Amino acid sequence: MTKQDEVKSAIETAVRFAIKNMGVDKFKKTSFFGSNDSERTQLDQAA
Amino acid sequence: MNFERISRENGKWDALWKEWDLACSEYDESISEYASSSLSILHPLANDPQVASAGVFGLFQDDQILATCQLNVCGLPGYTGKVIRLRHLVLAPKFDFDESSTIEDYVQVLTEVFAGTIAQANSAMKAKHAKLHFCSPADKQFFSDIELSLKKSSAFSSVALKGSWLYVSL
Numbered sequence: 001m002t003k004q005d006e007v008k009s010a011i012e013t014a015v016r017f018a019i020k021n022m023g024v025d026k027f028k029k030t031s032f033f034g035s036n037d038s039e040r041t042q043l044d045q046a047a
Numbered sequence: 048m049n050f051e052r053i054s055r056e057n058g059k060w061d062a063l064w065k066e067w068d069l070a071c072s073e074y075d076e077s078i079s080e081y082a083s084s085s086l087s088i089l090h091p092l093a094n095d096p097q098v099a100s101a102g103v104f105g106l107f108q109d110d111q112i113l114a115t116c117q118l119n120v121c122g123l124p125g126y127t128g129k130v131i132r133l134r135h136l137v138l139a140p141k142f143d144f145d146e147s148s149t150i151e152d153y154v155q156v157l158t159e160v161f162a163g164t165i166a167q168a169n170s171a172m173k174a175k176h177a178k179l180h181f182c183s184p185a186d187k188q189f190f191s192d193i194e195l196s197l198k199k200s201s202a203f204s205s206v207a208l209k210g211s212w213l214y215v216s217l
Contacts, residue, residue: 021192
């Protein structure tokens, strides 16, 4: 396994862990990093 | 999936704009209102003459562009070695408007973008550290768990969460 493979594997494990901890249903309903809805949340909070 | 530079020069920014404009219209949405604060920053960066130390990147799968973001690398106070920063990550409209995207899709996109950033730090945009910016307070718990998991691996020499940034050292 190359160092980049190790990095990618660690990141994938971390992403799965974070989604699992948040709960799949909540993850799909909430705003999250990278989603357009995340911006909408910011705009809503600023309003 | 491929994580690569997007610019007007290589024609990929125009491709993104056309693809995402069409995708938005399929859901009766307008690209002019889609992730406008991030895309308005990425747009001039992609259109300007390209520099090696900064640019807009995209995640490609076949003929689809699944995500885009800004990367830049520079020296920052308090760091030994350069720092690559990921900001303004935006996922394709289908993730926002369509119910068909699965959790596995999100896992793959986020993994490929994060890992692609680290790959840039090890190649064209040499850096010893990486910082990932998250967009809203709602992301903080998500990144706290990312931090917790990454700290258990030996992939990075250090991992920390500070303010609205996840820091890793290669």
